[in-house]
Amino acid sequence: MTNIRDVARLAGVAPITVSRVINGADSVTEDTRQRVQQAIDQLHYVPNSLARSLRSRQSRTIALIVSDITNPFWTTVARGVEDTASENDYRTMLCNTDENPAKETNYLNLLVERRVDGVIIAPTTRDKEQLALLKQLQVPCVLIDRRVDGFKADQVYGDSHTGARLLIDHLIDLGHRRIALINGPSTISSAQDRADGYRESLEAHGVAVEEDLVFQGSFKQESGYRLTGQALARDPRPTAIFAANNFIALGVLQALQEAGLCVPEDIALVCIDDVPYLSAIDPFLTVAAQPAYEMGESAARLLIERLTTHRTGKVREVVLAPQLIIRRSCGQGQHTA
Amino acid sequence: MTNIRDVARLAGVAPITVSRVINGADSVTEDTRQRVQQAIDQLHYVPNSLARSLRSRQSRTIALIVSDITNPFWTTVARGVEDTASENDYRTMLCNTDENPAKETNYLNLLVERRVDGVIIAPTTRDKEQLALLKQLQVPCVLIDRRVDGFKADQVYGDSHTGARLLIDHLIDLGHRRIALINGPSTISSAQDRADGYRESLEAHGVAVEEDLVFQGSFKQESGYRLTGQALARDPRPTAIFAANNFIALGVLQALQEAGLCVPEDIALVCIDDVPYLSAIDPFLTVAAQPAYEMGESAARLLIERLTTHRTGKVREVVLAPQLIIRRSCGQGQHTA
């Protein structure tokens, strides 16, 4: 592939002059600019951004590390990040950890080797040692959706605590008292927040928390499916289920269907995160939807600001409110005592 | 950030020796290897892959250019590509064109500047000039989901023609005769194939194609919504609608709902591409699902093979069969003549 020197030679100038033309410097005569441009076109010259990054010490690339891009929540977050990055002339590298800390570590190494300018990450655990590499090498970092104990970094997350409270409040208003929680792992802050909101709402309404209705697993469909089996075995059976995220809710639905239970006639169901498409046919699932696109936007904005203007300075925190969307999955009124 | 020379200095060896240790060359004494490793750990040295790529002339990065990662079809394709790339130690850059040729051109420029080793692309148009840059610079390329007239490259796509035939055959079996087609733009080969399949099936069953039941727009929900309005105005009204992809189907559903029409009681609906999650509650939409993950896998495999072993050689083509999934959206039997 032709390089800047080939162009310079053809145009009869020094390489640096070509560089100036490429980068739109104004200290170039219109005449030479044209000669250079002609040579560029003629040779189909394309600048090598690897060399440029090596020299300039910035790759104009950021990374987004999430659990699974297949989850519509993360897909939407990703578009928010990408669009914002693009507008600011940054590229995004997308990484899926599948909630596996080992994969996360691999990606972090890889990204540092590639000298990404910054990282947006939804960590697999709340252990800051997992992110030690970023601290060591001082790679700018924004935590998204999940906090990490004692890790000093910008943060963007949805208010899961409030989201959970809104949902449980709603169920209690409808008369539910035996509400099962199918949660993700307590090693993830958002799972913790959702459990806290669940407990607080129950207590605020004078309903005792029954520990045998609280289930912990992963944020995946399979886990929701499995734990729902256990929840349904409780006697008396819960009248409502709170799924801690959208994938868990799908697992719950699957289990309920197999058990021959209809939502909302036989049992109520609510969850955090919307499930797009599910509402297309028939407004169905009551959810506390997190503003996924905005979360991505915010995170990218915070990161890019730190990369450009204030590289150092106080850590910032953006907490976005969830939106309660009431649909028929709670069977309004039907369960009222 | 520390570089290979810092490490060499600390370990008391030449930079090349450090390089050898990093790359696991066996021509290094265990003793020096340890000294070097110690220096690496002590300095938190991380190799710079930009420099490495510049030198080795390969970035170990491929690009995946699609219309919109928000579409679960593309999300799944993307995972197929990413997983396969990862296994082979390649990274993937994801790009969204939003079906906009200008964005596509921008990305192509950008990717070539970044010296990606290869590109997997679902082109916005069937015009090969749009991809001229790749040809010029001889960047290995795999077309996915869509063909381009006269563009010589490996290809992976679903058999849309057959998919459409299966769906229309099914509708006709159920007694439907007035079947509207809500299609994407004819500038995209898959839209063309779907229209062809639609026509062939009708003709094979002795049903005349009524041109005023054929609608062309984009592959987006809004387009499906808008065109359905027109389709419903036909007299007599079609008894079934064939949506050319999943997003169009969502738009159709939306329009039908607003028109107070129930699927399948009042009108039947089928489409190409599954809509995940939609089937979680209640098996609903009859679809011809394309094997999205496998398409991604195949494309990545073809590309990587070309990057490694046979860089040149015959163009290869992989055509994957769609899977007909019959659900209740057709109202089996209800429309039988």
Next chain:
DNA sequence: TTGTACGCGTTATCAT
């Protein structure tokens, strides 16, 4: 086994 010299393509710095 280890090292020297140079090149990958670009830009920063300083000079003219």
Next chain:
DNA sequence: ATGATAACGCGTACAA
């Protein structure tokens, strides 16, 4: 306004 020189961090070729 333009250029010469060196440097970014690494790996190849060849020498010791």
